[in-house]
Amino acid sequence: MPVSAKGKVDIVSFLMNRAIAAVTILLSAAFFGAQAQDADGLPDRLRLGVIVAADEGARDRVEPFRLALEDIADLPVDLFLMETMADAAEAIAAGRIDYARLSPSAYAAVHQLCACVEPLVTAGPDDFPARFYAILVAGAGAEKATLTSLKGTRLAVGGAHAVTGYRVPLANLAADGIDARSHFGALVEVQNPLEGLRAVLDGRVQAALAWSTLAGEAKNGYTAGTLNDYYVSGGAGFENLEIVWRSPPIPYSAHSLRKDLPDVLKRRLRAGLMDLRREAPDAYLAIEPDLPGGFEPVVHADYRPLLRTFEDAYATVLDPAGR
Numbered sequence: 189m190p191v192s193a194k195g196k197v198d199i200v201s202f203l204m205n206r207a208i209a210a211v212t213i214l215l216s217a218a219f220f221g222a223q224a225q226d227a228d229g230l231p232d233r234l235r236l237g238v239i240v241a242a243d244e245g246a247r248d249r250v251e252p253f254r255l256a257l258e259d260i261a262d263l264p265v266d267l268f269l270m271e272t273m274a275d276a277a278e279a280i281a282a283g284r285i286d287y288a289r290l291s292p293s294a295y296a297a298v299h300q301l302c303a304c305v306e307p308l309v310t311a312g313p314d315d316f317p318a319r320f321y322a323i324l325v326a327g328a329g330a331e332k333a334t335l336t337s338l339k340g341t342r343l344a345v346g347g348a349h350a351v352t353g354y355r356v357p358l359a360n361l362a363a364d365g366i367d368a369r370s371h372f373g374a375l376v377e378v379q380n381p382l383e384g385l386r387a388v389l390d391g392r393v394q395a396a397l398a399w400s401t402l403a404g405e406a407k408n409g410y411t412a413g414t415l416n417d418y419y420v421s422g423g424a425g426f427e428n429l430e431i432v433w434r435s436p437p438i439p440y441s442a443h444s445l446r447k448d449l450p451d452v453l454k455r456r457l458r459a460g461l462m463d464l465r466r467e468a469p470d471a472y473l474a475i476e477p478d479l480p481g482g483f484e485p486v487v488h489a490d491y492r493p494l495l496r497t498f499e500d501a502y503a504t505v506l507d508p509a510g511r
Contacts, residue, residue: 229450233264237276237285238475240269249474256471257287260460261453280305286446287457289475293351295442296494306447306488308458310439312481314411316403319437322352322360322493323402325415326395327388328430333395335366335433341394343372344384348508352399352438353381356493359502360435369510381414382421389425395432402434436493439486440479458485 236254240246246269258265268285270276276288281302290298290305298305312318324343326333345368346353358368368375376393378384384396400413409419409426419426443461445454465472465482473480496502504510 229452230263231286231449231453233266234258234261234287234453235266235268235285237268237270237279237288239273239276239289240271251474252468252471253474256460256464256468257457260457260464262456263453277301280444280446283446286449288444290442290444292438292440292442292491292494293355293497295444295491296498298444299488299491299495300498304447305444306454307439307442307444307486307491308454309443309461309483310441310486310490311443311476311479311483312440313401313479314403314481316401316411316481317437318440318479318481318484320352320399320401320413320440321437322356322435323398323400323413323415323431324357324361324395324433325385325388325398325429326432328428333430333432335371338395338432339371340373342374342376342392343368344378344387344393344396345375346381346384346397347377348506351494351497352435353384353397355497355506356435356438357397357433358505359496359499360493361433362502362505363496364433367505369505382418382423385414385418385423385429389428400431400434402431437490438493439484439490441476442486442491443483 234257236257238246238250243249247267250267254265254267268279270279273291273294276285277290277294277298279285280288281298281304295305295307310318326338331337345358348354361368376387378387378396381396381398384393384398387393388396398414400415401411404411409415409417415429445457461483462485472482497506
């Protein structure tokens with residue numbers, strides 16, 4: 189049966205009113221749902237990703253940490269074993285896990301990929317601040333070497349993927365206004381940082397890139413790093429090396445959480461992790477066996493030296509071809 193113009197208007201009005209009512213119901217549900225989430229705000233479970241590499245006993249090894257994390261979060265914690273750091277980075281970026289212990293470079297890579305993570309704590313090797321530095325080392329002479337005095341000389345560097353032997357120092361030198369490719373006469377690739385120090389001492393290059401904690405006594409090469417390795421090995425000429433430049437401090441690790449998790453959970457986890465070495469040392473060492481010094485709080489800005497290595501502004505200086 190044909191519908192009159194008035195009837196069409198009535199039908200349209202009816203459908204619009206129904207649509208408005210439906211939208212109102214949906215908005216109300218979203219509002220009250222958001223209110224409920226604000227009151228509770230916690231997920232049902234926390235998904236923990238742990239990198240196992242070739243460790244067949246990894247699940248048993250990290251169980252004390254998983255249990256401690258359950259107590260801290262007051263939530264069930266599911267364990268997901270990842271073969272590599274890249275797997276963990278991809279999983280947390282994709283939202284398949286909520287928490288992972290990442291390397292500083294992996295944290296920067298994930299942030300570049302999705303800006304969806306934030307760091308809670310980092311671990312340290314001892315009771316000194318849990319930070320290390322990329323450094324530029326030159327031979328000590330009658331006058332103290334400077335970046336200016338090294339202009340046009342040869343610099344020993346690591347391979348293009350080396351973090352403290354290439355990527356961090358080149359990007360952060362550039363941030364300081366020094367383009368290593370144009371400032372130095374040549375970048376000479378060496379097998380490892382120790383070989384770079386030897387190259388400085390035997391005159392093959394005039395400076396080399398390395399790393400150090402810069403904590404403890406300078407006369408012993410500090411507590412750890414390339415200078416300490418050279419000192420401990422009994423290498424000749426140690427006293428003829430000096431540090432010319434250092435990067436900003438770099439955290440050793442990044443215990444990272446998905447950014448979209450509620451702040452109440454982030455605060456709870458950070459506080460609990462800070463006390464973990466004292467309250468449950470076995471649980472702490474289960475996740476940080478190589479860094480027994482305990483956790484310190486970190487924020488995103490602490491990883492700036494690594495974040496720079498993924499920024500377009502420093503792509504040319506990091507490109508081995510200089511493109």
